Amino acid sequence: MNKTELIDAMAADAGISKAAAKKALESFLG
Template structure:
C-alpha cells in the first residue's frame, strides 16, 4: 500500500474527503517526525512505538573495489510493533 492508497482507504473508512484524509495523514507524519527529532518516543498503544537511537561510526567495505571506507555515525529511527499489530500479522 502506498501513500495515495492509504489516503483513499482512510477517507473511505472515516467517511471524509480525500483532501481531509491527506491533511490528517500529513499532520500525523509531521508530528511524529517532529517528536522524534526532539528525541522523544512516540507510542500508539496496540500499534507500536517509534524511537531514535544512535548508530556509531564504523568501518565498512566498498563491495565493488573491496576498499575500506569509514561510515559516519547517524541517528536511526526504530519501530517496535505493538501486540495487536503483531497479532494481526502473525495469525
C-alpha cells in the same frame, strides 16, 4: 500500500474527503 492508497482507505473508512484524509495523514506523519 502507498500514500495515495492509504489516503483513499482513510477517506473511505472515515467517511471524509480525500483532501481531509491527506491533511490528517500529513499532520500525523509530520
